[in-house]
Structure formats: structure tokens, C-alpha cells
Amino acid sequence: MQTILDATSADQVVIVADHLRKNFPGPVVALDDCSLQVRRGEVMVVIGPSGSGKSTLLRCLNGLETVDSGRIVIDTVPLDDQETHRLAIRRRVGMVFQSFNLFPHLTVEGNINLAQRLVRGRSRTAALATTVSLLDKVGLADALHRYPDELSGGQQQRVAIARALAMHPKVMLFDEATSALDPEMIGEVLDVMRTLAAEGMTMVVVTHEMGFAREVGDRVVFMEQGRIVEQAATDDFFQRPAKERTRAFLGLVV
Amino acid sequence: MSTSRRVSIIRDLVLYVLTCIGLVWLVLRGAEQLGYQWHWRQVAHHLIVMGDGSLTAGPLIRGLLVTMEITLVSLVLAGGIGLTVALLRLSSSRLGRCAARVYLESIRNTPLLVQIFFFYFVVAPLFDIGRTTTAILALSLFEGAYVSEIIRAGIISIGRGQWEACYSLGLSRTQSYRAVILPQALRRILPPLTSQAVSLIKDSALVSTIAVYDVTMAGRTIVADTFLVFEVWFVVAALYLTLTLSLSALASRLERRFPRVA
Ligand SMILES: Nc1ncnc2c1ncn2[C@@H]1O[C@H](COP(=O)(O)OP(=O)(O)OP(=O)(O)O)[C@@H](O)[C@H]1O
Ligand SMILES: [Mg+2]
Numbered sequence: 001m002q003t004i005l006d007a008t009s010a011d012q013v014v015i016v017a018d019h020l021r022k023n024f025p026g027p028v029v030a031l032d033d034c035s036l037q038v039r040r041g042e043v044m045v046v047i048g049p050s051g052s053g054k055s056t057l058l059r060c061l062n063g064l065e066t067v068d069s070g071r072i073v074i075d076t077v078p079l080d081d082q083e084t085h086r087l088a089i090r091r092r093v094g095m096v097f098q099s100f101n102l103f104p105h106l107t108v109e110g111n112i113n114l115a116q117r118l119v120r121g122r123s124r125t126a127a128l129a130t131t132v133s134l135l136d137k138v139g140l141a142d143a144l145h146r147y148p149d150e151l152s153g154g155q156q157q158r159v160a161i162a163r164a165l166a167m168h169p170k171v172m173l174f175d176e177a178t179s180a181l182d183p184e185m186i187g188e189v190l191d192v193m194r195t196l197a198a199e200g201m202t203m204v205v206v207t208h209e210m211g212f213a214r215e216v217g218d219r220v221v222f223m224e225q226g227r228i229v230e231q232a233a234t235d236d237f238f239q240r241p242a243k244e245r246t247r248a249f250l251g252l253v254v
Numbered sequence: 255m256s257t258s259r260r261v262s263i264i265r266d267l268v269l270y271v272l273t274c275i276g277l278v279w280l281v282l283r284g285a286e287q288l289g290y291q292w293h294w295r296q297v298a299h300h301l302i303v304m305g306d307g308s309l310t311a312g313p314l315i316r317g318l319l320v321t322m323e324i325t326l327v328s329l330v331l332a333g334g335i336g337l338t339v340a341l342l343r344l345s346s347s348r349l350g351r352c353a354a355r356v357y358l359e360s361i362r363n364t365p366l367l368v369q370i371f372f373f374y375f376v377v378a379p380l381f382d383i384g385r386t387t388t389a390i391l392a393l394s395l396f397e398g399a400y401v402s403e404i405i406r407a408g409i410i411s412i413g414r415g416q417w418e419a420c421y422s423l424g425l426s427r428t429q430s431y432r433a434v435i436l437p438q439a440l441r442r443i444l445p446p447l448t449s450q451a452v453s454l455i456k457d458s459a460l461v462s463t464i465a466v467y468d469v470t471m472a473g474r475t476i477v478a479d480t481f482l483v484f485e486v487w488f489v490v491a492a493l494y495l496t497l498t499l500s501l502s503a504l505a506s507r508l509e510r511r512f513p514r515v516a
Contacts, residue, residue, distance in 0.1 A: 062422055087424065095422035101415035105437050105512075114433055115423035160419075167423060 012040040014171055014202045015061060020070035022056055022226075030056040031067070032226040038171075038219075041200040045213040045234070048223035049249065054206040057223070058173050061204065062093040075170045091119065094164030098176040100156045102148040102163070108135070109144045112163045120167065127166075134162040138192050154185030161192055172196065174205045214238055222246050285484060297485045300476050314486075317472030318493050324390055324468060325455050325497075331394035332454065336401025341431070343406055354402070361399035367460055369396055374464040389461035397454045404446045408439035441512050448505035452498045459494075469493055 015038035022031035030053045038044045046054045059065040061072060063079055063086050072079040077088045103111050109131055116127040135141050138158040148156055157177055164172060174193065178186040190212050197203060197216045207213060213220060213234070220237040222230045222245075230243045241247045285292070300312045311319070342354035361369070373392040377383070383391070412435050420430035440447075462471035473490040477483055 064418055064421060090422060091424040093422070095418075097415060097418065099415055101419035103416065103419070103434050103438075105434075105441065115425060118429045118433065119424040163423070 013037045014040050014042075014075050015204070016071070016073040017057075017061065018071040020057070020060060020072070021068045022053075022060060022065065023068055029226045031060065031070075034070075034223075034226070034228050036221060036228065036231060038202060038204060040202055042218045043197045043203045043205060043216055044219045044221060045217035046204065046206045046221045046223060047208070047210075047213060047249075048229075051225075052223040053226040054223055055175050056226075058095075058175050058204060058206055061171075061173060062095055063089055064095075091167060092170040093173060094167060094169035094171070095173045096157070096160055096164055096175065096177045098179050100148070100153070100160045100180070102156055102160055104148050107145050107147055108140070108151075108159050111148070111159060112166050115163070116166050130166050131162070134165055135159075137165075137195075138162045139188070152185060153181045154188045157181065157185075157189045158192055161189075161196075165196075171202045171204070174203065174207070176206050176208065178207070178209060222249065224249075281484070290484060292485065293482055294485055296480065297482060297489055300472075300486070301489070313472045313476060314469060314489060314493065317467055317469035318497075320386075320466065321455070321458055321468040321470075322497065324386065324393065324461060324466070325458050327390050328393040328397060328458070329451055329454060331390065332397035332401050332450075335394060335398030336405050339398065339402035340405035340409060343402070344409060358399050358402060361396055366392075366396050366457055367463065370460055370464060385464055385466050389458075389464065389466045393454065393458060393461065396457070397450060400450050400453075401447065404443050404450060405439065408443035409435060411442060412438050441509075444505060444509050448502060451501055451505075455494065455497050455501065 017036050020031045020034040048054050060067050074089045075092050077085050079089050112131040113127040116122045178189050217234045230246045300314045303310045303312045339354045342350040370392045373388050378388045420434050459470040473486050477486050
């Protein structure tokens with residue numbers, strides 16, 4: 001335990017995942033001995049065919065799924081059975097879903113204010129100030145009083161990103177944030193993610209957008225059948241893939 | 255509104271009025287064949303009593319007030335019981351789930367009348383509770399079982415994504431329920447909840463069997479005294495109808511005020 005904590009603080013490693021295993025009844029091997037580390041400010045892109053365990057990996061990192069074995073440490077907090085640890089990690093990790101998951105009964109303001117007030121205990125005015133500045137940042141300054149169903153998919157996803165950012169997370173997880181969007185809206189969401197990366201946010205991004213992966217990703221992880229087949233710096237990964245499987249997949253996708 | 259819709263509404267109205275006229279005609283003919291004499295004026299005295307130049311509520315109106323009191327209190331209690339039981343059934347506590355299940359099945363699988371008698375003859379003497387309280391207790395426990403199933407259905411109809419969003423924002427389970435899940439669930443279940451409330455109003459007539467002086471009991475007493483069978487039961491039915499229709503109207507206003515369903 002001590003060694004991990006030392007390592008994280010020394011190297012500025014924000015996410016440590018060690019030998020993660022996860023099975024679903026079926027039985028399905030969703031994660032098979034996955035290990036990775038993400039440094040502060042790094043953007044790690046996760047790619048792989050459908051069903052390869054990308055979502056499961058991401059969902060294990062914030063405790064939405066529990067691993068069968070292995071160890072996860074986020075920003076020096078171990079993700080274990082202790083409720084205080086789990087809560088600390090939930091507060092440090094923001095997540096953006098493929099299906100947005102905005103609260104349909106609340107306005108944009110209500111969506112972004114809610115957790116600030118309930119979890120962070122901010123006053124209404126303090127929360128609103130954060131909300132307004134974040135909406136401005138994602139280019140939706142005029143959407144404050146709209147309801148989610150009055151917004152386009154791209155706008156909804158940008159609100160969802162603002163909602164997660166309002167909690168001042170140390171890490172942001174994106175699970176195919178643009179996969180449910182019409183092509184003309186993908187760009188606006190990727191732009192927001194690009195800005196975040198440039199500002200030094202630590203991000204783990206599951207995506208099928210290879211252009212975005214090349215441009216914004218610092219490291220790429222390629223998964224297949226629950227295993228991490230290859231992980232490398234972005235340039236190496238795309239220009240000199242080491243594994244045959246990776247080359248085949250890239251040939252298929254690029 | 256389009257013309258075709260207007261035509262169909264008019265057609266429905268005409269059919270409705272014709273049906274009503276037909277029913278009234280049937281009743282009148284039946285009464286005539288029985289040699290029934292109508293005394294509508296006398297019924298008025300049982301609604302409103304005029305004495306010393308001032309108006310006071312007659313037995314029927316007083317009975318109506320009792321019915322309203324019982325149903326209103328039972329409605330609130332049934333809501334509380336229903337919510338508690340629904341949350342228990344969805345909780346991670348085995349004991350809680352089991353207790354909720356036992357309550358639900360024992361209430362749902364025995365007649366309300368038997369439950370009312372059980373409370374009146376067994377429970378009430380043991381704890382020394384009054385008639386009205388007994389009636390309220392029995393009704394709330396009975397309707398609470400149905401309400402709990404409605405609420406549970408509403409809660410599980412809310413997609414997993416909403417829970418996951420709450421979780422990843424750091425909300426506790428209680429906070430998620432209060433701020434996100436229940437508001438959406440309640441909006442969805444407003445229609446079945448309204449039907450259940452209407453049922454409660456109608457079911458409350460059964461408390462007259464333990465001599466609670468509700469509007470049905472008032473009707474029975476007056477009929478026994480005056481033999482104004484048709485008039486009194488017509489009036490009693492109309493009074494119930496007024497209650498239930500007002501409730502439904504209130505519910506549909508609520509539905510229009512909160513139009514957002516996921
Ligand atoms: N809740 C679950 N119950 C059972 N099996 C599951 C569950 N979630 C995922 N799986 C299975 O685990 C495996 C990995 O799924 P996962 O969703 O992580 O893949 P993915 O890489 O995200 O795929 P996609 O690109 O289609 O989103 C799949 O075989 C999937 O069917
Ligand atoms: Mg996935």
C-alpha cells in the first residue's frame with residue numbers, strides 16, 4: 001500500500017490500475033489483467049472493438065463497477081470497500097456518458113447546480129456563478145433556463161460536460177461522448193474536450209474518433225477481449241504499432 | 255382544433271347525453287312500476303337544515319365532511335406508507351425487503367372489509383383507539399399497499415443512466431432519490447396514483463360498517479328513517495361523484511404543471 005502511495009505522489013501519477021479483473025455472469029471476461037497508469041495532465045485514449053471492455057475499464061475507475069480483483073488508486077485514494085474512499089473518488093472523478101444522462105426534469109441551471117449544492121454544499125449564488133462561467137466555457141451561455149429536451153444532442157453533451165466540471169474533478173472520464181451524436185455535432189463536443197486537454201485536465205477518453213485520438217491523446221491503449229493488447233505514446237502507437245492485432249485493427253479503422 | 259376532432263367531440267357528447275337520458279328514463283320507469291313516490295324536497299332538509307333563520311349542515315353534509323376527513327388523512331398516510339414500503343422493497347436490506355413483502359401480500363390478499371373488522375374488533379380494543387382512527391388506520395394500510403406497488407414501478411422505470419449520473423456526481427443514495435429519481439417517478443405515476451386516490455374515496459364507504467358516521471352511514475340512517483331510498487342514494491352517489499371528479503380535475507392540473515417526463 002505504502003509503495004503505491006509513494007509512487008503516485010512522486011511521479012504525479014493520478015490513476016493507478018493494477019491487474020484488474022472483472023467477469024460478468026455468463027460468464028463474460030470483461031477485464032483480464034488490465035494495468036495502466038495515467039499521469040497528471042495526461043490524456044489517455046482507449047480504443048478497441050465493440051465488447052472489448054473499454055466501458056467496463058472506465059466504469060471500474062470511478063467505482064460504477066466493482067472489480068473482482070486488482071487495485072485502483074485515484075489521486076492517492078485507494079478505491080476499496082471503505083465508503084469514505086469511494087465517495088472521495090466519486091468527487092474527484094467526473095464522468096461523461098454516451099447518452100448524456102442529463103436530468104430531464106431540471107433546467108440546465110438545475111442540472112449543473114444540483115451536485116454543487118448537495119455534494120459541495122455551495123450556496124445558490126456561488127453555484128450559479130460557477131454554472132454561468134462553465135456554460136460560457138462550453139459555448140452555451142444562453143441555455144441557462146432551457147430544459148434538456150429543448151437542446152440538441154451536441155448541446156446536451158456540452159451541458160453534461162459542464163455539469164461534471166462543476167465539481168472540480170481531478171480526472172475526467174469520457175465514454176464514447178460523441179457516439180450518439182449526429183456528425184455535424186461531433187465537432188462542437190470534441191472542441192470542448194480539446195480545450196479541456198489543453199488546460200491540463202487529466203482525461204481518459206474512450207472513442208472511435210481516431211483523428212481526435214492522434215491529435216489530443218498523449219498515450220493510447222488498445223484493448224481486445226478484456227485485455228490491453230498494446231499501450232504506447234500516441235505517435236509510436238499510430239506510426240509503429242508493435243503488435244500484429246493493433247496493425248490489423250488500425251488498418252480496419254483508419 | 256381541427257374540424258374532425260370537433261365533430262367527434264360533439265358526437266361523443268350527444269352519445270353521452272343520450273345514455274344519461276336513457277338511464278334516467280329506466281330508473282323513472284322502474285320507480286313508476288314499483289309505485290314509487292318521489293319526494294325530492296324532503297331530501298333537501300337532510301342536506302341543509304334551516305332553523306332560526308340560519309343555515310346549518312344537515313346529516314348528509316356532515317357525513318360528507320367526515321368522508322372527506324377520513325379520505326384526506328388516509329391519503330396522506332397511504333402515501334407515506336407506500337413510499338416507505340416501496341423504498342424498503344428496493345433497499346439492500348434483506349430484512350426490510352422481506353418485511354415489506356409480508357405486509358404487501360397480507361394486505362393485497364385479504365378483503366378490505368375483513369381488514370376493517372379485524373382492526374375494529376381486534377386491534378382497536380387492544381390499543382383503545384376510537385372508531386374514526388381505526389377507520390383511517392385500516393384504510394391507509396390497505397391503500398398504502400397498492401400505492402407502494404405504484405411507486406415502486408415508477409422508481410424502477412427510471413433508467414439506469416440517471417442513477418449513474420447521480421453516482422458519478424457524488425450524490426448519496428438518499429440525495430439521488432430525493433432530487434432526481436422520485437421527482438421523475440412521481441410525475442410518471444400521477445395517473446395511476448390518481449386512480450388509487452379515487453379508489454380510496456370509494457373504499458371509504460366501507461367504514462360505515464363500523465358505525466363511522468360518513469356520508470354512506472348518513473344515507474343509510476336517513477333511508478331507514480324516511481324510506482326515501484331512491485332520492486337519498488342518488489344524492490349520496492352525486493356527492494361521491496363530486497369528490498372524485500374534483501380530485502381527478504386537480505390531478506390533471508398537476509399533470510399539466512409538470513409536463514416533463516423522460
Ligand atoms: N452489466 C453487464 N452485464 C453483463 N455483461 C456485461 C455488462 N456490461 C458489459 N458486459 C459485457 O462485458 C463485455 C465488455 O463490455 P464493454 O461494455 O466494456 O465493452 P466496450 O468495449 O465498451 O464495447 P462498446 O464499444 O460496444 O461500447 C461485453 O462482452 C459485454 O457484453
Ligand atoms: Mg462501451
